[in-house]
Amino acid sequence: MAELEGLEFGKSDFVLLDEVTMEQFMENLKLRFEKGRIYTFIGEVVVSVNPYREMDIYGKEVVEAYRGRELYENPPHLFSVADAAYKTMKRRAKDTCIVISGESGAGKTEASKYIMQYIAAITNPSQRAEVESVKNVLLKSNCVLEAFGNAKTNRNNNSSRFGKYMDINFNFNGDPTGGHINNYLLEKSRVVQQQGGERNFHSFYQLLRGGSEEMLQSLFLQRDPSFYIYTREGAGGFFFPQTSSEDRSAHKAVLTALKVIGFRAQEIDSIYMILGAILHLGNLEFATDGESVRVTAPQAVENIAILTSTTAADVSKALLFRTVATGGGEVIDKGHSEQEANYGRDAFSKALYERLFSWIVSRINAVIEVKDYNPVLHGKNTVIGVLDIYGFEIFDNNSFEQFCINYCNEKLHQLFIELILRQEQEEYDREGIPWQHIDYCNNQIIVDLVEQPHRGIISILDEACLGVGKVTDVMCLESMDSKLGQHPHYTSRKLSPTDKSLEFQRHFRIRHYAGDVTYSVEGFLEKNKDPLFQDFKRLMFNSTNPVLSEMWPEGRLDITEVTKRPLTAATLFKNSIVALVDKLACKDPYYVRCIKPNEVKSPMLFDDARCRHQVAYLGLLENVRVRRAGFAYRQPYNRFLQRYKMTCEYTWPNHLMESDREAVEAIVKQHDFHDDVEYGHTKLFVRTPRSLFTLEQERAALIPILVLFLQKVWRGALARMRCRRIRAIYRIMSCFRRYKVKAHFWEVERRLGGVRTMADYGRSVQWPAAPAALAHFHAITQQLYHRWWARQVVKNIPPSDMAEVRAKVAALSALQGERPTWGCGRVWERDYLSHVSDSPQTSAHFVQVSKELKNKDQFSTILFSGFVRKVNRFNKSTDRALFITDKHVYKLEPRKHFRVLKKIPLDNVTGLSVTSGADQMLVLHTSSKDDILVCLQRGELCPNQDRVGEVLGTLSDHFTRSNTGAAVEPGPTQLLSTSCSVTPLWYQCATILPLRSNTCV
Ligand SMILES: Nc1ncnc2c1ncn2[C@@H]1O[C@H](COP(=O)(O)OP(=O)(O)OP(=O)(O)O)[C@@H](O)[C@H]1O
């Protein structure tokens, strides 16, 4: 760090001072201020000196230079602390807070704005719209809060007159998701009265100077702030020559900001109507007419009524009367005295403004609050808190507000002491680290003086407020004198009669850590009690403007209702500050300590005495001493190990040493910064951040390798898992398939197991549907079965019937269903001419002829014989007999003793044509083109016989058998497979039955 800035700029960390003395500290601070180096480190604490001039050190490039860097890598800057807080929050998922302290005008608010700008600049790199809008509202809220909560004081032209603690919420990505603003004690007395040379809150001047003509007309206002009592003091003159234009532009900015934040038009109008009403209220005067009091300018009352959406009569009544409930449940109106009316008016104005301010804060909170956050989905929600609260103040006249503000600063200083000085030193003791104790000024005693129950100043004030009878401020002072007389940090004129700077019965003095402050007790009780007549609350609640009504919910209460006494202002403030300190204490704190270089807002002047005073009371020197002797970083051994174990071969992935401490030692030894650490009982203490940085760098370099390694292992594991799952699936599938096959076989067996013994050999049994895998197998099995079945059937046919069966099978396959009746169901006699029943008159004679032909032509089998009718082309028909043997086809003349008319060798027959009709026509085709066309005649055996199928089947079978070899006994396959093609030929429905295998079969 020291190398980053030349030595001519002094030491950029006070820890590097040669000697820790006030002189050297001041010398370094002054040198750096004069050289334009306004920031200096004390370890992680940034000391900031208000430059009172524009500095070119907050731009984009500077943000980039600090983004994600370690503290000591860059010159000291607010951005270093902001980045450290952000990094801690992101890396360790810890809530952090940045406490900005210093006296009024030291630059706290400016610092808080730069810190927020930095956080906004480094977050949301992906520019997600919802995050951008949150950032925008967070940034814009500053402008609104400053307008309504800041004012020009004699110490600071833009003094925060309220305390602000803002929580910014982040998601696991480190992007802001929302926030919450806590506001503390607005100095509302400023609304009605300001010290000489001071102004009321900026908002009034911005409205009067920046508001459009129409706006002012609608609010019945004049542009000149000096016209209104409440703004007269800060209206102009030589104090504020240039502020008119600033107020004008600020007004525009506030209007824009209100719209960006999401205030509705009606709400914005209401805000300015309330401001207008307050200004009109301030100008109200009262006069006493005999007994009663009246408002001197009724027009102003009219205006107030319009602006608050009430009636003039109600406003007037609330200003002049007080409704009181008598004991008997009766309600009466009690008129105010002129003084009471004046008091009521001012109290009303103050309360109106205070409620308006709190309402604005709550509206902003409603917009920025984190919505729909689910820790399971979105990860841990972490917070960075930024505290910018009024600095320590000493005015010429210090009242109740200064008392509260200074008490608040005592509490924050106590927290600083607690965290930075005391706890740190206690931790070294606890961990057994050799340590030279450093003394520091502990302000606990002053905190106790203010807040201790029963004996503290707040308790005494409350007692006085709650007491019956008229208790005055002076009585309260006396009570404090008697109870706190012995306290070393409390005094008054009564207790120190020689101190002429204190006034009797008016002043008391507290020796604060930052200096002595003399408070005027005047008005303390009134401000602590903070009373406001109920009538005003009811008036506002009953306003027809819903925004106003919403601000005054307790106006709903009836006058007769008994309510609990509200807590006093001091107690409320104390409670809120205690809650704030608790909130801060549970976070990792980062500090910005602001110093005001001079009282005249000069960029050149370094007021040595004033700065020395601030350095002393801020405890910066002690801070340097503790820091110098102490350690920048500490971490329990196990957490340290967890974070850095990958940087050492002995500790990665797990160490085999006795304890984590030894493993940590191994890491330290490997990186060679043994001299820079101390080993506590449970923690490792690292003196300089540089050592830690080395580790961090190494870790950052190793992380991608580790990530790759983990990814590799995990991908492998995923692939193995996937593979196992797929294997299991295949196994299940194959088992299931096997089961299905088996189940099919079982079922086939069950159904067909007994087919041998069945009468129909299982012909009627329905086969189970086969699984897809067995489709082919199933077909073959069925075919086998059918063959088996056929064999069983054929086996039982007597040999004498075989010829007929074969012929029928041949006819069946040749006809292919073309001919409906073909004589399948009857006995095929074949030789009808020899059959006595069929041809009773001629059979004996034909038997004789047949024998002669057998002897002569040597045939062995008669294939067919029967009467036929021959039809010639002249349509002349003649009866004939057809005789077919295994050698010849004979055409015989039946009437002439069966004389042979024509004899054709059977081998000459090439085909046979039949029709599909019921006629008995038949054509025998021959190779010699000498075809025989006849019509078969039925004999007497059965007049309806169809003999075409018989001739066809017998011839077809004969030729099939003579082609395959007569010696071979035709099996069922041959019988079944005999087939031929059928082609229409003759007239419409003739069928060709080629008989020769070398031609068509
Ligand atoms: N970093 C800075 N750069 C330029 N000017 C600064 C800076 N810090 C402070 N100032 C100047 O100092 C003035 C007072 O600063 P600021 O309002 O932040 O003080 P404060 O500590 O908040 O005081 P108070 O306690 O009264 O609110 C600013 O208006 C601004 O002009």
Ligand SMILES: [Mg+2]
């Ligand atoms: Mg401020």
